[in-house]
Amino acid sequence: MVMDAGKEFLKSAIKRLSYYKxxxxxxxxxxxxxxxxxxxxxxxxxxxxxxxxxxxNMLSRWSNFLTEDGEKSWRNRDAEFEPQQIDxxxxxxxxxxxxxxxxxxxxxxxxxxxxxxxxxxxxPLLVIDAVIRQVAHYPHHVGQILYLGKIIKGAAWKNLSxxxxxxxxxxxxxxxxxx
Numbered sequence: 028m029v030m031d032a033g034k035e036f037l038k039s040a041i042k043r044l045s046y047y048k049x050x051x052x053x054x055x056x057x058x059x060x061x062x063x064x065x066x067x068x069x070x071x072x073x074x075x076x077x078x079x080x081x082x083x084n085m086l087s088r089w090s091n092f093l094t095e096d097g098e099k100s101w102r103n104r105d106a107e108f109e110p111q112q113i114d115x116x117x118x119x120x121x122x123x124x125x126x127x128x129x130x131x132x133x134x135x136x137x138x139x140x141x142x143x144x145x146x147x148x149x150x151p152l153l154v155i156d157a158v159i160r161q162v163a164h165y166p167h168h169v170g171q172i173l174y175l176g177k178i179i180k181g182a183a184w185k186n187l188s189x190x191x192x193x194x195x196x197x198x199x200x201x202x203x204x205x206x
Contacts, residue, residue, distance in 0.1 A: 033138025040158050041133050047169045048126045053187050054176040055122075060115045062179045073110065074175050077168050078118050080107040085125030088147065088161065089132040093140065097147035097157070129165075133158065 054074075063075040072080070083104060088097040113121075141155040152160070177184045189197045 031138075033141050036141065036155070037133060037136055037138070037158075040162055041130060043162060044129065044133075044165060047166045050187055051122065051169050051172050053185075054173050055115075055119060057176060057180055057183075057185055058115075062176075063113075063115055063118055064110065065175065065179050066110075067175075067178065072108065072171070074172050075113055075118055076108055076110060077172055078122050079111065079113075080104075081165065081168055082121040082125040083107045084164070085129050088157070089128045092132060092145055092157070093143065093154075096149060097145065098149075129161065 058074070063078075064073045066073045066076075083102050084107075087099040087102040090099065136154065141153065141158075143154050144151050145154055145157055146152070147157065173187065
C-alpha cells in the first residue's frame with residue numbers, strides 16, 4: 028500500500044512539474060530574442076536570468092542527489108543572477124537541460140527512496156520533502172516567466188490558461204469530457 032502511494036506521489040509530482048515546464052515552453056514560443064533580456068527595472072530579473080538560476084538550481088539539486096549535497100561546490104549561485112548575453116537558443120538549451128535533470132532524477136526514484144535523507148546546504152531533508160520543496164520553487168519562477176511574457180507581449184499575448192470571462196464555458200466542456 029505504501030509502495031503504491033509512493034509510486035503515485037512520484038507520478039503526480041512529475042506530471043505537475045511537467046505541466047509547468049510546458050507553460051514556460053509555450054511562453055518562450057511567443058518571445059523574440061531580445062524579449063528574454065527585458066527587465067521591468069534594475070532590481071527585477073529577466074527571463075534569461077530566471078532560466079540561468081533555474082538551470083543552476085536544478086543541476087545542483089538533482090545531480091547525484093542521493094549521494095552528494097544538493098548545493099554543489101561547482102555552482103556559482105550569485106553569477107546566475109548576473110545579466111549575460113546568451114542567445115535564445117542557448118537559453119532554451121539551459122532550460123531543457125535543467126528540466127531533463129530533474130525529471131530524469133525523479134523518474135529514477137523508487138518509492139522507498141522517498142524516505143531517504145539527503146542534504147541541501149548541509150540541511151538534512153527527506154527526499155519527499157526535497158521533491159515538494161522543488162514543486163513549489165520551480166512553478167514560482169515559471170509564474171514570473173509567464174508574467175514577464177504577458178508584460179512584454181501585451182495584447183499580442185496568447186493566453187495559456189482559461190481566458191477571462193470563459194470559466195463557465197471551460198467548466199461545461201470539462202464536465203462533458205469527464206461524464
